[in-house]
Each structure stands twice: as C-alpha cells, then as structure tokens.
Amino acid sequence: MKDYKFTRNWFEKHIPDWEKTLSGLRNKKINVLDIGVFEGRATVWILDELFQHPDSQLIAIDPFENTFEGIFATNENKETYYRNLRESGKENQVKTVGDMNYFDALTKLNHEKKEKFDFIHVDGSHSACHVLSNAVLSWNLLKEGGIMILDDYEWDLFEEEYNNPRIAINSFLQSYQSQIEIIYKHFQVAIKKEIKKVSRIPRDDKTVD
Numbered sequence: 001m002k003d004y005k006f007t008r009n010w011f012e013k014h015i016p017d018w019e020k021t022l023s024g025l026r027n028k029k030i031n032v033l034d035i036g037v038f039e040g041r042a043t044v045w046i047l048d049e050l051f052q053h054p055d056s057q058l059i060a061i062d063p064f065e066n067t068f069e070g071i072f073a074t075n076e077n078k079e080t081y082y083r084n085l086r087e088s089g090k091e092n093q094v095k096t097v098g099d100m101n102y103f104d105a106l107t108k109l110n111h112e113k114k115e116k117f118d119f120i121h122v123d124g125s126h127s128a129c130h131v132l133s134n135a136v137l138s139w140n141l142l143k144e145g146g147i148m149i150l151d152d153y154e155w156d157l158f159e160e161e162y163n164n165p166r167i168a169i170n171s172f173l174q175s176y177q178s179q180i181e182i183i184y185k186h187f188q189v190a191i192k193k194e195i196k197k198v199s200r201i202p203r204d205d206k207t208v209d
C-alpha cells in the first residue's frame with residue numbers, strides 16, 4: 001500500500017469514468033501529458049493504473065506558482081507532488097516541467113515535434129482563455145485515436161460567464177468537431193481524436209477561394 005499524501009481530493013469522483021475510458025491503454029507503451037498536477041492525485045492514478053508497461057512516459061506541466069484566479073499550487077503542494085511521485089516508484093518515467101506555464105511548455109513541445117501523446121489530461125488554469133489555448137495547443141500533440149480529458153466543464157466560480165471553462169470547451173468542441181468524437185460530457189469532458197472527412201461545397205465561380 002503506497003503512502004500518498006493529498007490535501008485536496010478533486011480527482012477521486014472521476015475514477016469510475018477514467019477506468020472505463022482509459023483501461024484500453026493499461027498494458028500498452030504510452031505517452032501521457034498531464035497539465036495542472038497540483039499534488040499529483042491524477043498523476044499517480046495514471047502511474048499506478050495505466051503504466052503497466054515499463055517504457056510508458058508521462059510529461060507533467062505545472063508552474064507551481066500563484067495565478068490570478070487563486071487556484072494554484074504552493075511550494076508545499078509542489079513538495080507533496082514530488083514526494084508522491086517518489087512513493088509511486090515510477091518517478092523515473094515522469095518528466096516534470098515545473099518552471100514554465102502551460103503556454104510556453106506546450107509551444108515548446110509543438111515546436112520540437114518529438115512527442116505525440118496517447119492521453120492528455122487538461123486540468124490547469126480555469127480561466128476560459130487559458131482553457132481554450134490549453135486545448136488547442138495540446139490537441140495538436142494528441143495522436144489520432146488518442147484521448148483527451150478536459151476538467152472543470154461545469155466549474156462556474158468566476159462571476160462573469162465568459163471567464164468560466166464552459167465557454168472555452170464549447171468553442172473548442174465546435175471548432176474542432178471534424179476531428180472529435182465525444183465520449184462523455186459532464187463535469188469533465190472526454191474526447192477521442194478521430195479525423196473525419198471534410199466536404200466542401202463545389203462552386204463554379206473561379207473567383208471564389
């Protein structure tokens with residue numbers, strides 16, 4: 001029995017959905033991207049449950065610093081995260097980007113073009129503008145057939161509706177619907193990357209682009 005420590009328990013209610021959605025990845029060699037790790041509750045679930053293959057790799061992104069919205073990891077949470085990773089016994093399969101915010105980290109991964117992921121968990125900043133850019137930048141890093149889970153769809157603690165995650169996730173789902181199959185949509189939204197055929201209406205007029 002592993003001696004994990006957590007001060008918050010946002011993740012556990014999602015475990016039944018995660019088990020159903022992700023169990024197919026369990027014995028494969030997979031690449032996972034986890035954005036917004038806090039004390040690593042979801043991260044260690046991934047390591048314990050999905051990382052049966054010794055060569056599976058996880059990249060974790062969290063700046064572990066104050067953000068304007070008030071949901072942030074302190075130095076103490078950061079220490080707990082690293083402690084939990086050690087406790088998992090799989091810390092050597094994890095690379096933590098703990099000194100960059102998601103935008104820089106995802107831009108770098110996109111630019112390097114080294115890695116594509118089988119599963120991406122988006123649970124960083126809750127501000128709509130960040131949720132949207134997180135989704136767009138990481139979607140490009142997801143393999144075809146890969147799964148993305150976006151957290152906080154129903155989180156509504158910003159007074160202005162336009163700041164809450166729902167508007168960002170809806171915009172993303174609409175704009176990328178030619179590549180998305182929705183698996184479920186409640187507090188979290190799980191989607192699969194499935195590129196569909198795009199049909200264009202034929203036009204006779206040669207002057208139209």
Ligand SMILES: C[S@@+](CC[C@H](N)C(=O)[O-])C[C@H]1O[C@@H](n2cnc3c(N)ncnc32)[C@H](O)[C@@H]1O
Binds near residue numbers: 036037073101
């Ligand atoms: C709700 S917590 C994540 C919970 C975690 N996934 C778990 O399983 O317990 C949100 C996390 O997002 C991080 N975060 C906030 N702004 C971020 C940003 N711009 N880029 C990446 N992570 C960010 C915070 O530091 C915090 O650790």
